[in-house]
Each structure stands twice: as structure tokens, then as C-alpha cells.
Amino acid sequence: MNDIIKVSHLTYKYLQNELPALDDVSFSIPSGAWVAIVGHNGSGKSTLAHSLDGLIDFKQGQVFIDGVELTEANVWKVRSKIGMIFQNPDNQFVGATVEDDVAFGLENMAVPHDEIQARVDSALAQVQMSEFRHKQPDQLSGGQKQRVALAGVIAMQPKIIILDEATSMLDPIGRQEILGVIKRLRRKLGITVLSITHEMDETTSADEIIVLNDGKIIESGKPSLIYAHSDLLLKLGLDVPYSQRLKEALKLRHIQTPQAYSDEKGMVDWLWQSLLKA
Amino acid sequence: MAITFKSVSYTYQPNTPFEFHALNEISTKIEDGSFTALIGHTGSGKSTFLQHLNALLKPTSGTVLIEDATITHETSNKNLKPLRKKVGIVFQFPEKQLFADTVKKDIAFGPENFGSTPEEAGKLAKKMIELVGLPVSLLDRSPFELSGGQMRRVAIAGVLAMQPNVLVLDEPTAGLDPSGRQEIMHLFTSLQQSQHFTIVLVTHQMEDVANYANHVIVMEHGKIVKEGRPREVFADVEWLHDKQLDVPASTEFAFEMVKRGFHFDKLPLTEQELADDIAAMFKRRRRSNE
Numbered sequence: 001m002n003d004i005i006k007v008s009h010l011t012y013k014y015l016q017n018e019l020p021a022l023d024d025v026s027f028s029i030p031s032g033a034w035v036a037i038v039g040h041n042g043s044g045k046s047t048l049a050h051s052l053d054g055l056i057d058f059k060q061g062q063v064f065i066d067g068v069e070l071t072e073a074n075v076w077k078v079r080s081k082i083g084m085i086f087q088n089p090d091n092q093f094v095g096a097t098v099e100d101d102v103a104f105g106l107e108n109m110a111v112p113h114d115e116i117q118a119r120v121d122s123a124l125a126q127v128q129m130s131e132f133r134h135k136q137p138d139q140l141s142g143g144q145k146q147r148v149a150l151a152g153v154i155a156m157q158p159k160i161i162i163l164d165e166a167t168s169m170l171d172p173i174g175r176q177e178i179l180g181v182i183k184r185l186r187r188k189l190g191i192t193v194l195s196i197t198h199e200m201d202e203t204t205s206a207d208e209i210i211v212l213n214d215g216k217i218i219e220s221g222k223p224s225l226i227y228a229h230s231d232l233l234l235k236l237g238l239d240v241p242y243s244q245r246l247k248e249a250l251k252l253r254h255i256q257t258p259q260a261y262s263d264e265k266g267m268v269d270w271l272w273q274s275l276l277k278a
Numbered sequence: 279m280a281i282t283f284k285s286v287s288y289t290y291q292p293n294t295p296f297e298f299h300a301l302n303e304i305s306t307k308i309e310d311g312s313f314t315a316l317i318g319h320t321g322s323g324k325s326t327f328l329q330h331l332n333a334l335l336k337p338t339s340g341t342v343l344i345e346d347a348t349i350t351h352e353t354s355n356k357n358l359k360p361l362r363k364k365v366g367i368v369f370q371f372p373e374k375q376l377f378a379d380t381v382k383k384d385i386a387f388g389p390e391n392f393g394s395t396p397e398e399a400g401k402l403a404k405k406m407i408e409l410v411g412l413p414v415s416l417l418d419r420s421p422f423e424l425s426g427g428q429m430r431r432v433a434i435a436g437v438l439a440m441q442p443n444v445l446v447l448d449e450p451t452a453g454l455d456p457s458g459r460q461e462i463m464h465l466f467t468s469l470q471q472s473q474h475f476t477i478v479l480v481t482h483q484m485e486d487v488a489n490y491a492n493h494v495i496v497m498e499h500g501k502i503v504k505e506g507r508p509r510e511v512f513a514d515v516e517w518l519h520d521k522q523l524d525v526p527a528s529t530e531f532a533f534e535m536v537k538r539g540f541h542f543d544k545l546p547l548t549e550q551e552l553a554d555d556i557a558a559m560f561k562r563r564r565r566s567n568e
């Protein structure tokens with residue numbers, strides 16, 4: 001029983017709206033897992049992320065973070081366990097320079113000065129932004145802003161990292177690199193990652209995918225299970241990973257493809273077996 | 279509407295410790311009615327380039343010719359209003375674009391500012407919000423009380439409502455859900471065809487470049503390092519990898535197949551092309567087995 005995040009019957013409606021943004025949402029996440037959250041625009045993903053971080057004052061339902069129930073009284077305690085990247089990095093920046101910004105969370109956590117310096121240096125190096133350390137965050141390109149925001153949580157080394165479309169403005173190779181950094185950090189420190197994304201190819205290595213639709217969890221499970229229901233995903237306005245899409249395109253051309261989900265490499269292996277192997 | 283860059287350089291905060299040369303001697307031509315895609319690494323100068331297309335930024339040196347207007351560092355802001363109507367920009371972060379207290383006022387602002395009556399502009403707002411796939415009920419909401427993807431759609435609706443001749447799009451599908459991405463890209467191309475728009479798109483989605491663009495510009499460190507049709511630019515997978523750039527997923531997949539001994543006459547760019555090529559391989563294999 002070491003669920004680091006536990007949400008039960010969470011319902012939240014913004015005052016001015018008719019329909020709730022979150023509608024009786026319950027799930028739990030074991031410590032150290034990587035969970036991807038997908039769903040159409042407006043399905044409630046960011047609202048859920050904000051709820052976990054105590055940024056939304058929900059009246060119905062409960063949230064437990066690392067065994068502590070989220071209440072008004074202990075919101076700071078809970079927040080110190082979570083490193084959150086907002087959907088728009090401009091909503092994130094507090095420091096006058098890149099360096100100050102990355103250090104900000106650490107100063108709040110009363111980390112000793114020398115260690116702050118070392119962690120900031122290392123985080124900026126890992127996201128390849130060292131040479132920008134004295135710049136103002138608002139003088140950066142879109143992708144550079146996202147890298148700096150990511151450096152902030154890398155330096156913080158929290159128990160839980162929540163990424164709200166944190167790599168949406170990175171080029172594909174940059175995205176792989178940065179996700180690689182987070183994955184390594186996670187393995188080293190046993191961090192739990194909750195990643196909200198529209199990139200299906202980013203969900204393939206998750207332990208679990210949660211699918212939100214109109215504020216409700218409509219499905220959750222291992223990636224291979226979720227991708228097998230490609231028609232449901234497409235109906236919800238979502239997508240399947242590239243290899244699965246290719247498979248569908250081949251089926252339309254009357255080619256018999258393997259049943260189980262496989263990634264690109266698996267698909268190339270299968271093609272080699274069927275077409276080139278003597 | 280054609281736009282020509284002649285040796286354009288741009289320096290942010292010149293003569294300060296923060297001086298940064300974001301564009302270096304850029305020369306290129308965006309043809310009238312073309313669909314140009316601008317790709318390149320983070321910080322390579324794409325957004326800086328785009329902001330020269332309607333003189334939001336003016337070259338530190340060199341000139342930009344926008345139809346018959348010549349923009350240099352000396353051009354005054356006074357006479358730029360007609361230009362701003364003709365060239366509409368969707369910014370990289372939609373929040374930068376939104377400002378009014380309702381979605382309706384936000385979308386109607388452009389048309390009203392350029393001479394529509396409030397009534398016409400209101401009607402247009404309703405039409406545009408449907409076009410970008412949002413319910414009409416959002417019109418009375420504040421644009422800041424929306425989800426990220428909804429904000430993005432409102433920002434796009436606002437620019438379309440101005441009915442520009444050139445549509446400049448800075449990562450317009452970032453934050454959209456997969457079906458929204460497809461719908462919005464379809465919307466752009468259908469407008470381009472029906473209304474003879476010129477489109478300039480910055481994107482990291484190489485699929486979109488392969489599917490829609492007829493001209494690709496590759497930028498690196500504020501310079502153009504390659505330019506041509508998508509098939510020409512994506513033909514050299516190794517060169518692109520070397521530059522830390524991606525190719526469309528189908529091209530990458532085919533490239534992996536080539537490494538395992540498969541042969542393609544030319545590397546496919548889209549899923550449809552790749553599936554057709556693979557289907558043909560199965561057919562040949564079947565025939566040779568018979």
C-alpha cells in the first residue's frame with residue numbers, strides 16, 4: 001500500500017460553467033510510477049493537475065499526496081513534494097534571471113547555498129541552457145522557456161513531478177533528450193511522474209495511461225491495452241502511436257499484421273521476417 | 279502576396295550586455311500563394327523571422343519587401359496599419375494574443391478595428407468560433423478562463439476573422455488535441471485553396487510539413503542552412519540527424535527499414551506513401567513465391 005497519489009471522488013466545477021471540469025474522478029498511483037494522462041482539449045487534465053497541487057479549492061472529494069490529505073492547512077507541505085510544470089511556462093517564472101528562477105524553489109526549501117549552486121548548474125547543463133543563465137526568462141524563445149521550466153523541477157528533485165504539456169514546444173529530438181533527463185532522474189531518485197500530453201508517442205513507455213473525457217476517467221491501463229482500443233481513442237479525438245497507425249494503414253491494404261501492439265522496432269522486425277528473411 | 283528578405287539581420291537589445299544576433303544575413307522569398315514551413319532547433323530564430331513578416335520587428339540591417347512596402351530599420355510605425363490587416367500572425371503563446379474580457383470581443387476586435395460594424399463583427403465571431411471547433415456558448419466567457427487548447431483555438435479564430443492575405447502561424451497546433459490538430463491544419467489548407475492565402479508555418483510536426491508545405495526553410499543559428507521542396511529537404515536523413523533535426527515519422531521508419539536491407543526508390547514522406555510502398559513489397563513477395 002504505497003500509493004503516493006490517491007484521488008477519490010474528486011468533482012470540481014468552475015463557478016461560471018454549467019458542467020463540472022472534473023466529475024467523480026478516482027484513481028491511485030503507486031510510488032515511482034510514470035503515468036500519462038491524455039484527453040481532448042478541455043477534458044480536465046490541467047484542472048486535475050492544479051487540484052493535486054492545491055491550486056484549486058475543490059469541495060467534493062479527497063486527494064492524498066504521500067499519505068497526507070490535501071487540506072487548506074497543509075497545502076504548503078503537500079506542494080513541497082510536487083514539482084509542477086505549467087502548460088504555459090510564462091505562468092511559471094518568478095526569478096529575474098534564468099539562474100534565479102531555477103534556484104527559487106530550492107531557496108524556499110532551505111537548501112544550503114553551496115548545494116543550490118551545484119544543483120542549479122547541473123540542472124541548467126542537463127537541459128543545455130547553461131549559456132543563458134544570466135538572461136531574463138521573458139527574453140527566451142518558446143522552447144528555451146520550456147527547458148528552463150524543466151530545469152526548475154530537475155533542480156528541485158521533488159518526490160512527484162507533474163508535467164502539463166511541458167515539452168509541447170520542443171523539437172522532437174530535444175523532447176526525447178529532455179524526457180530522457182527526467183527518466184534518468186526518476187530512476188535514480190524513485191520519483192513519480194505524471195505527464196499530461198497530446199503526443200501519443202510520448203506515452204509508449206508509461207506504466208499506465210489514464211484517458212480523460214469530459215471530466216471523467218473513461219479508461220485506464222497499460223499502454224498496450226489502451227492502444228489496442230484504437231477506435232475508442234480516435235472517437236475521443238485522440239490518436240494512437242505511429243506504429244499502430246501504420247498497422248491500420250496496412251490493414252486497409254489487406255495486409256495481415258500481428259495482433260499485439262508493437263513499437264517501430266518491432267514492426268521493422270516483423271517486416272524483415274515476412275519480406276526479407278530467406 | 280509575396281514577401282522578400284534581402285540580407286536581413288536582427289539583433290535583440292543592441293549595444294547592451296544582452297545583445298544577441300538572432301538573424302544573420304537572411305535572404306529568401308516567400309512566393310505568393312505558397313505554403314512555406316520553417317523548421318529548426320530551439321532558439322534558431324524562427325519566431326524572430328516570423329515577426330518580420332508584418333513588421334512587428336524591423337530588420338537591424340537589410341530590407342523586407344512585403345508586397346509593395348519596403349521595411350527597413352528606419353520605417354516608422356505610422357503607415358503599418360494596412361499591412362497588419364493583410365498579414366495576420368498567430369503567436370507561439372496564445373495568451374500573448376488574447377486581451378479582451380470576452381471571447382466574442384476578442385475575435386471581433388480585429389474586424390471592428392478594420393472597419394466592420396459591431397454587428398457584422400459579432401456575426402463573424404460566431405462563424406469563426408465554430409470554424410475552429412469550439413461551442414458558441416464560449417463566446418461570453420473570458421478568454422483567460424479556458425483550457426490551453428481552447429485558448430489556442432480562440433487566438434486562431436481572432437486572426438482568421440481579420441481575413442488576412444498572409445497567414446503566419448507560430449506552432450499553431452502546439453497544445454491542440456490530435457483531432458484538433460488535423461482539423462485546424464485542414465482548415466488552413468482549405469482556406470489557402472479557396473481564398474488564395476499565403477501561409478508561413480513554424481512547426482515541429484514534420485508530418486505537417488510533409489503533408490501540407492510546398493517550400494521548406496531550415497534555420498540554424500539565425501541562418502538559412504537549407505531550402506527547397508519537402509522531398510528535397512527530407513531526402514538527406516543523415517544530414518538532418520546531424521543537424522539534430524527530425525524527419526517525418528514515415529521517412530524515419532523507411533530509413534530504419536533501409537538499414538535492415540530494404541530498398542525504396544525514393545524515401546516516403548507520409549504514412550500513405552509508406553503503406554503503399556510496403557503493400558507493393560508484399561505483392562512482389564507473393565508473386566515470387568508462386
Ligand SMILES: Nc1ncnc2c1ncn2[C@@H]1O[C@H](COP(=O)(O)OP(=O)(O)OP(=O)(O)O)[C@@H](O)[C@H]1O
Nearest residue numbers: 014021041042043044045046047423424425426427
Ligand atoms: N479558469 C477557468 N475558469 C472557468 N473555466 C475554466 C477555467 N479553466 C478551465 N476551464 C474550463 O474547464 C474545462 C477543463 O479545462 P482544463 O484546462 O482542465 O482542460 P485540459 O484537459 O487541460 O485541456 P487542454 O488540452 O486544452 O489544455 C474546460 O471546459 C475549460 O473551458
Ligand SMILES: Nc1ncnc2c1ncn2[C@@H]1O[C@H](COP(=O)(O)OP(=O)(O)OP(=O)(O)O)[C@@H](O)[C@H]1O
Nearest residue numbers: 139141142143144290300320321322323324325326
Ligand atoms: N527579447 C529578446 N531579447 C534577447 N534575446 C532574445 C529575445 N527574444 C529571443 N531572443 C533570443 O533570440 C534567439 C532566437 O529566438 P527565437 O524566439 O526566434 O527562436 P525560435 O527559433 O522561435 O525558437 P523556439 O523553437 O524555441 O520557439 C534565441 O536564442 C533567444 O534566446
Ligand SMILES: [Mg+2]
Nearest residue numbers: 046087425426
Ligand atoms: Mg491543459
Ligand SMILES: [Mg+2]
Nearest residue numbers: 141142325370
Ligand atoms: Mg519560437
